[in-house]
Amino acid sequence: MYETVLSPRVSETDGVGHINNTTLPVWFEAARNPLFALFTPDHDFAKWKMVIVKTTLEFISQIYFGQDVEIKVWIKKIGNSSLELYEELHQNGNLCARNIAVYVNYDLQAQKSEKIPEEIRDELKKHLYSADEGTT
Numbered sequence: 793m794y795e796t797v798l799s800p801r802v803s804e805t806d807g808v809g810h811i812n813n814t815t816l817p818v819w820f821e822a823a824r825n826p827l828f829a830l831f832t833p834d835h836d837f838a839k840w841k842m843v844i845v846k847t848t849l850e851f852i853s854q855i856y857f858g859q860d861v862e863i864k865v866w867i868k869k870i871g872n873s874s875l876e877l878y879e880e881l882h883q884n885g886n887l888c889a890r891n892i893a894v895y896v897n898y899d900l901q902a903q904k905s906e907k908i909p910e911e912i913r914d915e916l917k918k919h920l921y922s923a924d925e926g927t928t
Contacts, residue, residue, distance in 0.1 A: 793919055794865040796823035800857045811855040817847065820879050820891050823863035827877075830912050831897060843898040845874070853888040855881070861888070866921035870913060873897050873905040878921045 798819055806812040824842075831841035855861060862882045869876040874896045881889040896905045908916070 793921075793925060794823065794826045796825075796863045796865075797860050798822065798863065799860050800855065802857060805857040809856070811857065813851060816849060816851075816855075816881065816889055816891075819861065819863060819881065820847075820849075820865075820893065823865050823879065824877070824893075827865070827895075827916075830915055838900075840900060841897050842895045844893060844895050846892075846894040848892045850890050851888075852890065853883075853886055855883050855888045859883055864925075865919075866925070867916045867919045868892070868921045870908065870916055870920075873907055875908065875916060 800811050800815075804811050804815040828835065828842055832839055860883070864880045864882070866878045867875055868878040874894060877891075877893045877895070879891040879893065880887055881891075897908045898904070899906050
C-alpha cells in the first residue's frame with residue numbers, strides 16, 4: 793500500500809464548513825504520484841504512460857479543514873495493460889471516502905495501450921490489496 797498525508801487548505805473548505813466534494817479527486821490523484829513515477833520516472837509529459845479511464849468515488853463522512861488526511865492506495869487488480877486501484881481517505885482514524893480508479897498503460901504517440909512491463913508489474917504486486925488491510 794502507498795500512503796500519503798495531506799493537509800486540507802482553507803480554499804478547499806466550502807460554505808457549509810467541510811472540504812468540498814470537488815477536492816477529493818485531486819487529493820486521490822496526488823496520492824498516486826509513486827505510481828506515476830513507476831511508469832514515467834522523469835515525469836516527462838511527452839512520455840506519460842498512465843491514463844485514467846474510470847473512477848468511482850464514494851463519500852462516507854465529512855472532512856474538515858485543520859486536520860490532516862491520510863490517503864491509502866492499493867493495487868486491486870493488474871491486467872495486461874491496465875490496473876485497478878482501491879483507495880481510502882481517512883481523517884482522525886475515520887474512513888471518510890473510498891475510490892476505485894482504473895488506469896491504462898498508454899502510448900500517447902501511438903495512441904494505443906501497451907503491456908505493463910514485468911519490472912513494473914513486480915513492483916505493483918508488492919502493493920496488492922488485502923481484505924485485512926482496507927476497510928472494504
